[in-house]
Amino acid sequence: ELVDKAVQNVSALIDLKSVQLIRKGDDTGTFMTDINWQAQALTNVLKNGLEHSREGSRIHIYTEKNTAYCMVRVTDEAGGIPDEDIPHIFERFYKGKNSGDNSTGIGLSLAKTIVNKEGGTLTAHSEGAGSVFEFKYFACTNHLQQSRV
Numbered sequence: 001e002l003v004d005k006a007v008q009n010v011s012a013l014i015d016l017k018s019v020q021l022i023r024k025g026d027d028t029g030t031f032m033t034d035i036n037w038q039a040q041a042l043t044n045v046l047k048n049g050l051e052h053s054r055e056g057s058r059i060h061i062y063t064e065k066n067t068a069y070c071m072v073r074v075t076d077e078a079g080g081i082p083d084e085d086i087p088h089i090f091e092r093f094y095k096g097k098n099s100g101d102n103s104t105g106i107g108l109s110l111a112k113t114i115v116n117k118e119g120g121t122l123t124a125h126s127e128g129a130g131s132v133f134e135f136k137y138f139a140c141t142n143h144l145q146q147s148r149v
Helices: 003-008 011-019 033-050 107-117
Strands: 020-025 058-065 071-076 119-128 132-138
Touching: 003 033, 003 058, 011 033, 011 107, 033 058, 033 071, 033 132, 071 119, 107 119
Parallel strands: 020 058
Antiparallel strands: 058 071, 071 132, 119 132
């Protein structure tokens, strides 16, 4: 449900850039959260990846449930985050060296704040030619019926 809401929020941009969205993983985990806020956080990360992605590239969304957490991993092919920007990308108003002219530097900061407020974590790193963002929500279970990854 969480991934569906976020993907719906960026569907026009996915179509405009002809980006292929690939979803895999275990989406049976659930956790207590405000689904609308968490969807906004994931939307911000997806939007960031889409804005930096080349036409025809791919974004992978992988979901996992284990005994410790539910995870959503977003991997793009947008060229990666420069090493000097990694420590700062979640700072409010920070604009990395590859930021577009219309960037405000708020989206990733807001995403991390939203996730942290609900007891989760949001991390990022570069891997090869892309970026990886991992959302982890703790107290993941099959029994709670509030938000499905």
